[in-house]
Amino acid sequence: MSATAVQIEGLTRTYGAAPAAVTALAGIDVVFFRGTSTAVMGPSGSGKSTLLHCAAGLDRPTSGRVRIGDTELSTMSETALTRLRRDRIGFVFQAFNLIGALTVEENILLPFRLSGARPDRGWLDHVVTRVGIGDRLRHRPAELSGGQQQRVAIARALVTRPEVIFCDEPTGALDTETAAEVLALLRTVVDESGQTVVMVTHDPVAASYADRVLVLADGRIVHDTPQPGAERIAEQLARLGRRQRVSVERV
Numbered sequence: 001m002s003a004t005a006v007q008i009e010g011l012t013r014t015y016g017a018a019p020a021a022v023t024a025l026a027g028i029d030v031v032f033f034r035g036t037s038t039a040v041m042g043p044s045g046s047g048k049s050t051l052l053h054c055a056a057g058l059d060r061p062t063s064g065r066v067r068i069g070d071t072e073l074s075t076m077s078e079t080a081l082t083r084l085r086r087d088r089i090g091f092v093f094q095a096f097n098l099i100g101a102l103t104v105e106e107n108i109l110l111p112f113r114l115s116g117a118r119p120d121r122g123w124l125d126h127v128v129t130r131v132g133i134g135d136r137l138r139h140r141p142a143e144l145s146g147g148q149q150q151r152v153a154i155a156r157a158l159v160t161r162p163e164v165i166f167c168d169e170p171t172g173a174l175d176t177e178t179a180a181e182v183l184a185l186l187r188t189v190v191d192e193s194g195q196t197v198v199m200v201t202h203d204p205v206a207a208s209y210a211d212r213v214l215v216l217a218d219g220r221i222v223h224d225t226p227q228p229g230a231e232r233i234a235e236q237l238a239r240l241g242r243r244q245r246v247s248v249e250r251v
Contacts, residue, residue: 003033003034004031004032004033004034004067004069005032005033005034005068005069005163005164005196006031006032006055006066006067006068006164006196006198007031007032007065007066007067008028008029008030008031008051008054008055008064008065008066008067009029009064009065010027010028010029010063010064010065011025011027011028011029011051011054011061011063011064011065011066012025012026012027012028012061012062012063012064012219013025013047013050013054013059013061013062013219014062023219024047024050024219025047025050025051025054025061025219026047026218026219026220027064027219027220028047028051028064028219028220028221029221030214030221030224032055032164032196032198033196034163034194034196035190035194035195035196036190036196036197036211036212037186037187037190037196037197037198037199037209037210037211037212038197038198038199038210038211038212038213038214039199039200039201039206039207039209039210039212039213039214040052040198040199040200040201040214040216041200041201041202041204041207041213041214041215041216041233041237042215042216042217042222042237042240043217043237043240046216046217046218046219047216047218047219047220048200048216049168049200050219051200051216052166052168052198052200054066055166055198056085056089056091056166057073057076057081057084057085057089058085060074061074068084068088068089068163068164069088069163071084071088083115086111086114086115086160087111087115087160087162088160088162088163088164089162089163089164089165089166090156090157090158090160090162090164090165090166091157091165091166091167091168092150092153092154092157092165092166092167092168092170092186093153093167093168093169093170094168094169094170094171094172094173095173096141096146096149096150096152096153096173097153098141098149098152098153099141100140100141100142101140102140102141103137103138103139103140104133104136104137104138104139104140104141104144104152105128105137105138107141107152107156108124108127108128108137108152108155108156108159109124109159110156111156111159111160112159112160119159123159123161124159127155127158127159128155130155130158130185130188130189131151131152131154131155131158131185132151132185133148133151133152133155136148136152145178146173146174146175146178147174147178147181147182150170150171150173150174150178150182151182151185153170154170154182154185154186154189158189158193158195162195163196164195164196164197164198165186165189165195165196165197165198166198166199167186167197167198167199167200167201168199168200169200169201169202170182170183170186170199170201171183171201171203171206172201172202172203179203179206180205183206183209184209186199186209187209190211197210204230204231204233204234204237205230207230207233208227208229208230208233210227211226211227212224212225212226212227213225213227213228213233215233215236215237215240217240222240223236
């Protein structure tokens with residue numbers, strides 16, 4: 001199996017038409033490797049969420065190519081993209097995206113319900129034990145804390161054995177202690193299961209759990225470094241913020 005989980009080449013994404021067009025991504029080349037965790041950071045409007053959405057097949061790029069494993073997304077129909085997202089990609093979002101009318105177990109198994117596939121009960125038991133919600137399977141989301149709901153979302157992302165898990169601000173709605181528990185869980189998923197995690201975050205502490213940190217500004221990668229630590233990450237973001245303020249003041 002290739003060491004590459006996701007490969008992105010010459011990725012651009014423009015919204016709207018000239019002269020009012022907005023360029024969210026301005027030519028991104030990056031590879032996310034199997035069995036690693038990458039944090040994607042940057043100021044508001046830098047393109048980090050757009051990068052995640054294009055990489056995950058949730059948004060189509062204006063130009064460039066995205067591959068999940070050996071599969072190129074640009075040539076796929078919407079139906080094929082939906083199937084790929086369901087079968088080969090896991091998602092964890094800030095808002096949890098759980099269905100209130102379903103139990104925890106039903107939420108976790110929703111991908112199988114949508115595909116008509118039969119779940120592996122042994123793997124389900126392993127996943128719910130791993131994320132620590134085995135005693136909550138008959139509860140509904142409203143009966144759980146925010147941290148427990150995010151654990152359910154992580155279990156749902158893991159249950160199909162995806163090639164990569166994309167996380168968009170997964171701890172943004174959590175308190176500091178609960179966020180640390182969720183980040184430690186994602187770290188364990190990488191270290192013990194060889195999973196690939198790509199996480200958009202604004203939090204240097206959250207990014208410090210990753211193996212690698214990408215920092216975007218104006219739709220381009222401006223830093224791509226192995227884990228630099230929370231303090232250095234914060235310094236890089238602060239410098240970017242100062243440069244942006246100076247640029248605005250000069251206009």
